[in-house]
Structures are given as structure tokens and as C-alpha cells.
Amino acid sequence: MEFNEPAGQNLFDNARLVGKPAARIDGPLKVSGLAPYAYERHDVVEGQLYGYPVGATISHGRILSMDVEAARAAPGVRAVVTTLDIAPLALGMLNVARLFGGDEVQHYHQAIAVVVADSFEQARAAAGLITAEYATGDAADFDLHAAFERLQGSGDPDTLVGDVDTAFRSAAAVVDQMYHTASISHAAMEPHASIVDWSDGERMRVWTSNQMINWTRGSIATTFGIDPELVQLESPYVGGGFGGKLWLRADAVLAAIGSRAAGAPVKLALPRPFVMNNTTHRAATVQRVRLAAASDGRLTGIWHEAASHSLPGGRGENATAQTPYFYATDTMRVKHHIVAMPLPEASDMRAPGEASGHMGLEVAMDELAEALEMDPVQLRIVNDTQVNPSEPSQPFSERNYVACLETGAEAFGWSDRSATPGQRREGQWLIGMGMAGAYRGTPVRPSGARAILENGRLIIETDMTDIGTGSYTVLAQTAAEVMGLTLDEVEMRLGNSLYPVSSGSGGQFGAASSTAGVYAACMALRGEIGERLGYDAPEFSDGLVVSGDSSQALADLQGRFEAVDEMTIGNFQDNYLLATFGAHFAEVAVHIATGETRVRRMVSTIDAGRILNPTTARSQLIGGMTMSIGGVLSEEMALDTGRGYFVNHDLAGYEVAVHADILDQEVIFLDTADAVATPLKAKGVGELGVCGVGAAVANAVYNATGVRVRDFPLTLDRLLGGLPELA
Amino acid sequence: MPPPIEFELRRRTLLAGTAAVAAASVARLAHAQEQAGSAASAQQQSDIALTVNGTEHRITVDNRTTLLDVLREDLHLTGTKKGCDHGQCGACTCSVNGERINSCLSLAVLHDGDDVTTIEGRGAPGQLDPMQAAFVSHDAFQCGYCTPGQIQSAHAVIGEIRAGIPSHVTSDLTAVIELTEAEIRERMSGNICRCGAYSNILAAITEVAEDQA
Numbered sequence: 001m002e003f004n005e006p007a008g009q010n011l012f013d014n015a016r017l018v019g020k021p022a023a024r025i026d027g028p029l030k031v032s033g034l035a036p037y038a039y040e041r042h043d044v045v046e047g048q049l050y051g052y053p054v055g056a057t058i059s060h061g062r063i064l065s066m067d068v069e070a071a072r073a074a075p076g077v078r079a080v081v082t083t084l085d086i087a088p089l090a091l092g093m094l095n096v097a098r099l100f101g102g103d104e105v106q107h108y109h110q111a112i113a114v115v116v117a118d119s120f121e122q123a124r125a126a127a128g129l130i131t132a133e134y135a136t137g138d139a140a141d142f143d144l145h146a147a148f149e150r151l152q153g154s155g156d157p158d159t160l161v162g163d164v165d166t167a168f169r170s171a172a173a174v175v176d177q178m179y180h181t182a183s184i185s186h187a188a189m190e191p192h193a194s195i196v197d198w199s200d201g202e203r204m205r206v207w208t209s210n211q212m213i214n215w216t217r218g219s220i221a222t223t224f225g226i227d228p229e230l231v232q233l234e235s236p237y238v239g240g241g242f243g244g245k246l247w248l249r250a251d252a253v254l255a256a257i258g259s260r261a262a263g264a265p266v267k268l269a270l271p272r273p274f275v276m277n278n279t280t281h282r283a284a285t286v287q288r289v290r291l292a293a294a295s296d297g298r299l300t301g302i303w304h305e306a307a308s309h310s311l312p313g314g315r316g317e318n319a320t321a322q323t324p325y326f327y328a329t330d331t332m333r334v335k336h337h338i339v340a341m342p343l344p345e346a347s348d349m350r351a352p353g354e355a356s357g358h359m360g361l362e363v364a365m366d367e368l369a370e371a372l373e374m375d376p377v378q379l380r381i382v383n384d385t386q387v388n389p390s391e392p393s394q395p396f397s398e399r400n401y402v403a404c405l406e407t408g409a410e411a412f413g414w415s416d417r418s419a420t421p422g423q424r425r426e427g428q429w430l431i432g433m434g435m436a437g438a439y440r441g442t443p444v445r446p447s448g449a450r451a452i453l454e455n456g457r458l459i460i461e462t463d464m465t466d467i468g469t470g471s472y473t474v475l476a477q478t479a480a481e482v483m484g485l486t487l488d489e490v491e492m493r494l495g496n497s498l499y500p501v502s503s504g505s506g507g508q509f510g511a512a513s514s515t516a517g518v519y520a521a522c523m524a525l526r527g528e529i530g531e532r533l534g535y536d537a538p539e540f541s542d543g544l545v546v547s548g549d550s551s552q553a554l555a556d557l558q559g560r561f562e563a564v565d566e567m568t569i570g571n572f573q574d575n576y577l578l579a580t581f582g583a584h585f586a587e588v589a590v591h592i593a594t595g596e597t598r599v600r601r602m603v604s605t606i607d608a609g610r611i612l613n614p615t616t617a618r619s620q621l622i623g624g625m626t627m628s629i630g631g632v633l634s635e636e637m638a639l640d641t642g643r644g645y646f647v648n649h650d651l652a653g654y655e656v657a658v659h660a661d662i663l664d665q666e667v668i669f670l671d672t673a674d675a676v677a678t679p680l681k682a683k684g685v686g687e688l689g690v691c692g693v694g695a696a697v698a699n700a701v702y703n704a705t706g707v708r709v710r711d712f713p714l715t716l717d718r719l720l721g722g723l724p725e726l727a
Numbered sequence: 728m729p730p731p732i733e734f735e736l737r738r739r740t741l742l743a744g745t746a747a748v749a750a751a752s753v754a755r756l757a758h759a760q761e762q763a764g765s766a767a768s769a770q771q772q773s774d775i776a777l778t779v780n781g782t783e784h785r786i787t788v789d790n791r792t793t794l795l796d797v798l799r800e801d802l803h804l805t806g807t808k809k810g811c812d813h814g815q816c817g818a819c820t821c822s823v824n825g826e827r828i829n830s831c832l833s834l835a836v837l838h839d840g841d842d843v844t845t846i847e848g849r850g851a852p853g854q855l856d857p858m859q860a861a862f863v864s865h866d867a868f869q870c871g872y873c874t875p876g877q878i879q880s881a882h883a884v885i886g887e888i889r890a891g892i893p894s895h896v897t898s899d900l901t902a903v904i905e906l907t908e909a910e911i912r913e914r915m916s917g918n919i920c921r922c923g924a925y926s927n928i929l930a931a932i933t934e935v936a937e938d939q940a
């Protein structure tokens with residue numbers, strides 16, 4: 001089915017199930033421990049052995065030699081393969097660091113060997129016996145700030161509108177500040193893990209934890225130089241991804257090599273301390289944000305220049321991602337610089353670019369409001385736009401940012417905020433309020449599915465994944481809606497490369513794209529059923545298929561009806577800019593003596609088209625708010641600039657938000673529907689919740705204390721010097 | 728069998744390497760058999776009895792094996808999760824003799840004769856226990872990986888408060904401890920949820936605690 005014009009009135013406008021709250025259909029399996037994650041598939045193949053990785057202990061250089069004799073002789077060991085044993089493997093899709101093979105070390109904890117043994121303990125013990133001799137590469141420069149200083153002003157701007165210099169010279173108010181964001185780890189609770197059976201060196205079966213089945217299947221084929229048809233990949237449950245499981249990683253590669261070498265299936269999970277330096281992360285950014293405004297608050301110039309680290313060939317973290325699109329302005333200059341550094345691979349994490357970029361832009365907007373003596377909400381309202389500011393002929397498909405701001409301000413009680421910082425105190429606590437806007441693009445990707453009606457039961461098969469986002473449930477809601485069935489009459493089968501290729505889960509495109517794909521498949525199934533029954537223009541409701549005076553219960557239909565279809569997206573969408581919007585409001589308390597910050601309450605107002613399931617969508621939002629509170633207050637991959645690796649590579653040293661950090665959270669969805677986005681008029685929500693939340697908290701901390709911190713995370717040491725004297 | 732897929736090999740073919748390893752491994756196994764029953768081998772393994780979810784298991788474990796890995800790898804009870812293997816995340820929380828522990832931090836040999844309850848012992852689909860059901864109705868999880876540990880801790884937290892065991896946020900050590908949101912949050916803070924379902928988890932626990940009151 002092709003989606004080639006904005007959706008008209010359709011069945012989703014008067015839906016029974018779509019857009020209504022529903023409990024997760026995979027919930028009972030998850031709460032009883034029966035949902036099988038990658039490392040747990042004892043059921044799929046006999047004789048699984050255990051793999052354990054060995055990682056490089058230098059940031060870059062060459063391996064001169066490795067001693068594996070002790071490991072080979074260790075009890076239970078079935079195979080040892082080192083990176084020196086094979087030539088460099090080809091790079092999979094959007095991988096820039098080599099996952100295995102050859103003597104070159106590109107980053108710390110790059111995999112250099114895999115040990116396969118009868119038990120986990122034996123594999124781990126033997127891995128510890130392997131030693132490597134290195135020739136360390138030339139000393140590297142890890143100073144991102146200095147690199148930015150060198151690079152700023154260089155290169156062609158990514159976006160250029162008008163003459164910013166003139167705008168800045170004649171502005172009534174100007175902000176010009178530097179912001180720094182730290183490297184951040186996805187730190188999903190389930191470490192990357194795979195079971196691979198490549199025993200015979202031909203057909204490869206992979207049970208893994210991955211967001212993008214088809215991409216990763218292709219990457220495996222590329223990496224090993226084999227026909228993708230020989231690779232079958234399954235990932236029905238994913239214990240958190242956040243972008244960290246978009247790509248092929250070392251767990252699957254090492255398990256495959258181990259399996260090949262041992263002639264048996266091998267299971268391998270990355271040990272937790274490997275996750276931060278062996279896999280990908282959100283790279284640190286250095287940002288200079290310059291804003292110019294007229295006295296009424298209208299932006300006359302936006303100048304956003306940023307730098308981020310990456311291995312050569314990578315994309316870094318583009319902190320300017322939102323800037324060309326968010327606010328109306330007369331002039332604009334935007335540039336993202338990538339600085340090559342031999343660090344672990346920088347890659348996508350939840351709202352790549354925007355999550356870090358909002359820390360610069362939305363704190364700068366707060367600073368501009370103060371310079372103008374204007375309310376920060378009002379400043380954003382006067383700079384709203386209904387067209388792409390960097391391409392004014394392109395309208396937004398739908399944009400209700402002002403409604404987000406107004407609704408949120410009202411619900412939060414924004415009018416109680418004192419514009420002067422440091423005015424409210426409760427005992428030892430300084431209280432402040434802050435807000436920020438949120439912008440995230442919402443791409444839609446083609447997505448396919450198979451719909452089967454077999455002896456009255458509806459089965460949906462698609463390689464779409466559920467990474468906690470609620471795919472099982474929203475896809476079942478969609479299928480049941482279209483077929484006139486109830487939710488429990490649908491069986492969902494996800495995350496298997498045997499099923500039709502879907503959008504996959506990433507870039508907040510998953511739910512909107514894959515529900516459209518399931519809609520297409522179910523409409524095709526309706527056609528198939530009607531044709532075989534000889535029904536003209538059949539209608540499907542209450543479990544019946546009806547045409548004129550004839551009707552039959554779907555439950556009574558004998559035999560198997562099957563249809564495969566894909567929703568493709570027509571070019572008409574290019575005429576519009578598709579995006580989601582939000583406004584986040586936070587109240588914080590900062591301890592006057594210690595600088596401890598508590599986020600006492602938050603309200604987020606969200607404009608993301610039709611909300612397919614308010615229950616699971618709300619969880620996406622509060623999850624994003626929680627991740628952002630950790631991100632702004634405590635998360636930082638601490639870089640050892642001497643040795644070139646992230647030091648705090650476990651969950652004790654890398655501090656994510658815990659229960660005690662999360663107090664009151666409220667989410668308000670605007671009741672909108674974007675007919676340009678998909679036939680269901682839905683957009684993404686998963687990444688919007690990490691755009692702007694951190695900035696709202698930082699702005700609230702400033703309002704509480706009068707201390708403006710521009711280096712994140714906003715740890716106690718960055719506040720202490722500026723706090724008022726203890727009274 | 729020659730490998731049908733050719734790696735470009737630098738030092739030796741993977742196949743040759745594999746054959747050599749296989750030969751070595753046979754030799755090592757033979758060696759291990761000679762040693763069987765000797766004191767050295769006996770010291771590396773232990774026979775233990777574990778009661779898990781009401782069923783008694785007699786198993787021989789590698790002395791290095793954690794309780795978590797015995798559950799997951801030997802008994803195939805994979806509901807108890809491994810998030811860190813270092814006592815830093817709470818995903819492996821289960822109940823031993825009525826108290827919650829991080830099963831990754833405890834060697835199986837220390838649990839001879841112990842009574843373990845895992846998430847599978849709490850309830851299954853169709854017969855969920857009240858906490859499991861409340862987690863579903865409050866959408867108290869997303870990916871679900873931390874969830875068994877959260878539910879195990881949730882049960883324990885209510886019990887610990889009722890038993891009068893104080894926490895960091897208990898202000899009056901002599902008074903009866905109130906089952907407040909602050910107490911629950913504090914005591915749940917060893918269970919990380921990267922998906923960020925904390926407020927829904929709190930709502931689920933509060934509902935169960937109130938129903939039990």
C-alpha cells in the first residue's frame with residue numbers, strides 16, 4: 001500500500017482500540033520472568049557453549065603478539081580465537097570501529113580475543129590468562145574544547161540563512177555562551193548478548209538483542225562475507241536499546257567466530273564493564289550558542305556551532321540537529337564539526353544530536369529571556385513558526401508548540417515563578433522553576449507485515465522489535481482495529497528475520513511506521529478474505545465479516561487466509577517538515593550547603609500526533625524524563641585523557657537516576673492528529689522525552705540559586721562555589 | 728570438512744586453529760578424567776541441595792558459580808536477570824530464606840540447604856501474584872529486563888518496613904515506620920530501571936501495600 005497523500009477521514013478517527021489506553025500484551029510474560037531475552041534461549045539449540053571476550057587495554061596502536069597457550073590449556077576450553085588469527089572483518093552498516101580481526105587497535109576494550117569453554121566460569125578464567133603485547137600509537141589529543149577553539153569559523157556552514165553578523169551588530173539583546181555536555185552511555189539493563197549457531201560454517205542462526213533485524217542481518221552478512229539468506233536473526237525481546245543496539249556489535253561477532261571455531265553453538269554476553277568502552281556511546285559536545293533578538297523578543301540571529309568527537313569516518317553527536325528548524329529567525333548560521341579521536345565508537349543514542357543540542361540552545365534561550373527581561377515561555381511563543389525557518393517554502397505538517405507551552409505553563413503553575421533567581425527558600429533548600437522547549441524530527445520509514453487468519457485466529461508477523469516501547473501492544477491494537485477483533489484475539493510475532501521487513505526500532509520512527517505497515521497488511525488480508533468468500537465491499541466489525549445481507553464470524557472461517565503488504569511512503573511528504581514538539585517544566589530544590597539537587601516535580605506537554613496508546617506512550621515520556629534527570633545531574637563517562645578510555649565503566653561509577661531521584665512526573669498529551677505523517681496520523685514520542693528535559697532542570701537550578709552552570713552534568717562541585725552563604 | 732567460507736587468514740587458517748584446539752581439548756579432558764576424584768578436582772566443585780520455588784535440586788556446582796548462574800544456567804530459571812554481575816543493578820534480586828539478596832554477589836556453594844524463591848515462583852501468566860498484576864496494570868516497566876528484580880524487591884520492601892527495619896530516610900527510629908513514598912523509593916533504589924519506569928513502579932507497590940494493609 002502506498003501512502004501518497006495526507007490521510008483523510010478513516011477508521012482510526014473513530015477507533016475502538018487505537019488511541020485508547022491498553023495494558024501491554026507482553027506484560028504477563030515479562031512480570032513472570034518468562035519473556036525470553038537473547039542469552040536465555042536454552043530452548044533453541046542443544047549443546048550451547050560459553051564465550052567470553054578479551055578487550056584491548058590501550059586506546060590505539062598495534063598488537064605485536066598475544067600469548068594464548070595458558071588459556072588453551074585451561075580446563076574446559078574448547079576454542080580460543082584472537083584478532084591476530086584472522087584478517088580484519090568488513091565493517092557492518094554505520095560501524096566505524098572494527099569489531100574484530102587484524103592487529104590494529106582503534107579503541108580501548110576493542111575485542112581482541114574470544115574464549116569458548118564448557119562453562120561460563122571456565123571461559124572467564126581462561127580469558128584472564130591471555131596476554132597481549134602492544135605497540136602503543138602516538139600520543140593522542142583528547143581536548144575537545146581546544147579542538148573547537150581551533151575549528152570554529154572553519155568550513156562551510158551546514159545551514160546558512162541571511163547575514164548573521166549584521167543581525168548581531170544591531171540586536172537589542174545578545175547571548176553568546178559556551179556549553180559542554182559529557183559523553184553518555186546507553187547503559188541498557190540487558191548487556192549486549194547473542195547466541196550464535198554457526199557450527200557447520202554455512203547457515204548461521206543468531207538469537208540476539210537488537211533493534212534493527214534487517215540492518216543487522218545485512219551487517220552480519222557483510223562482516224563475514226556471506227549471503228544474507230544464510231543468516232537468520234531473532235530478537236523477540238530486547239532488554240533496553242536506546243540506540244545502543246541499532247547496529248551489529250561484538251557480542252554477535254565473537255559468538256559467531258567462537259561457534260565456527262568450536263563447531264558448536266556459543267552464547268556470549270558482554271560483561272558489564274565492557275559495555276561502555278566496547279560498544280557505542282553518545283559523544284561529548286562543545287557548543288557555542290549565539291542568539292540575537294529585537295527588543296520584543298523576536299530572534300534576529302541564531303548562530304550555533306558545535307564539535308564532537310568520533311573515530312574517523314563517524315558522525316559524532318551533532319548538537320546542532322534541532323537548530324535549523326526550531327525557531328523563527330531572520331538569520332542563521334549552523335555548523336557541526338567532527339573531531340577525530342581514538343575513543344570508543346560514538347554513535348546514536350536516543351534523540352542523537354537533539355538530546356545534547358537542547359542543553360545548549362534551550363539554556364541559551366533562558367539566558368536570552370533574562371537579558372530581555374522577558375518570560376521564557378513568552379520568548380518561545382513569539383518565536384514560533386509554522387514553516388521550516390531554514391527553508392520557508394516548506395511548512396510543518398503540524399506544529400502545536402505554542403499550545404504545548406501554554407498548556408504546560410498553566411498545568412505546572414508557571415505564573416508562581418519568580419523571574420529573579422534565588423528568591424524562594426524552604427529551610428536549607430533553595431527552590432526554583434525552569435522550563436525548556438522540545439523539538440525532535442519524526443521520520444517515517446517503509447514497513448511491512450504479514451497478516452494471517454488461521455482457523456479464526458489472527459496472527460501478525462513482522463520483523464519489528466519491541467525494545468520496551470510497546471510495539472507488541474500498539475501493533476495488536478492496530479490489527480484488532482482493522483479486523484474488527486478484540487485485542488486478545490490477536491497473536492503478535494515480532495523480531496524475526498523470517499518475517500516481513502519492518503521499519504525496526506530507532507529514531508522514534510518505530511511505532512508510527514510499523515503500525516502503518518500492519519494496517520497495510522490487514523487491509524490486504526481483508527481483501528483476501530472478501531475475495532475468497534465472494535463478498536463485495538466487505539466490512540469487518542464485532543468479529544464478523546459482513547457484506548449486504550451476508551455475514552460470517554471470522555472465528556468460524558475454516559482454513560488459512562494470508563496477506564503480506566508493506567506501507568511505502570510517497571514523495572508528497574517531502575513537501576512538509578515532520579516533527580514533534582513539547583514543553584517541559586521542572587521545579588527543583590537545591591541544598592544550600594551541599595548543592596544537592598532534587599527535581600521535585602515535572603510537567604511535560606507533548607504534541608506528537610495521535611497517541612496510539614496513552615499508557616505505553618506515557619511510559620516512554622516518563623522514561624525519557626528519568627533518563628534526562630540522570631543525564632543532567634549525574635551521568636558522565638569520565639575520560640582518562642592520558643590513556644584514552646572511559647574510566648567509570650560500570651553501574652557504580654556511572655550514575656544513572658534511581659528510584660530516590662524521581663519524584664512527581666506528569667505528562668499531558670495534546671489531542672492532535674497529523675494526517676501527513678501516517679494513515680494512523682501518528683508520530684514518534686520515544687525521543688522527545690530526552691529533548692529539553694535536562695535544560696528545563698538546568699534552568700530551574702539557575703532560578704533556584706542564581707548560579708548559571710553551562711557544563712553538564714550539573715554536579716555539586718559546579719554549583720558549590722556560587723551558592724549563597726549559609727545563614 | 729573444509730570451511731565453505733574463506734576468511735582471509737593472516738597467520739593460520741581458522742580451521743587449522745580449530746583442529747589444533749580440538750585435539751588439545753581432548754587431551755585436556757583425558758587429563759581431567761585422570762584427576763577425577765582426586766582432592767584437587769574435588770575442591771573445585773561442590774555438591775549442594777537447593778530448594779527453588781518449592782522444588783529441591785541436588786546439583787554439583789563449580790565453586791566459582793554464583794547463585795544467579797546456577798538459577799539461570801543450570802536450572803534454566805532465566806527470570807532472574809543478569810544486568811551487571813557486580814551487585815550494582817538489582818536485576819538479579821531474588822529471595823533466599825525470606826530475604827532479598829543480589830544473587831550475582833553470592834556463590835552457590837554458600838546456599839547449601841537454602842530455600843530460594845525466584846520470579847517464576849511468584850506467579851505465572853493467568854495466575855499472577857498481586858504485585859505482578861499491579862506492575863502490569865500500572866505499566867511499571869518497559870523493556871522488562873529489570874522487572875523481576877523490581878518485583879522481588881517490592882515484596883521485600885513492604886516486608887522490611889512492616890518488620891520495622893529502618894532505612895536512610897527513616898527519621899524516627901523508635902516509632903513505627905510509615906509506609907511512605909519516600910521509604911519505598913529509598914529502599915527500591917538498589918534496583919535500577921534504565922527505561923525509567925520508577926513512578927509507575929512506585930504506584931504499583933503503593934497499591935499493593937494499601938490493599939494488604
Ligand code: FES
Nearest residue numbers: 812814816817831
Ligand atoms: S546482576 Fe546482580 S546486581 Fe546487577
Ligand code: FES
Nearest residue numbers: 869871920921922
Ligand atoms: S523496564 Fe527496562 S530497565 Fe526497567
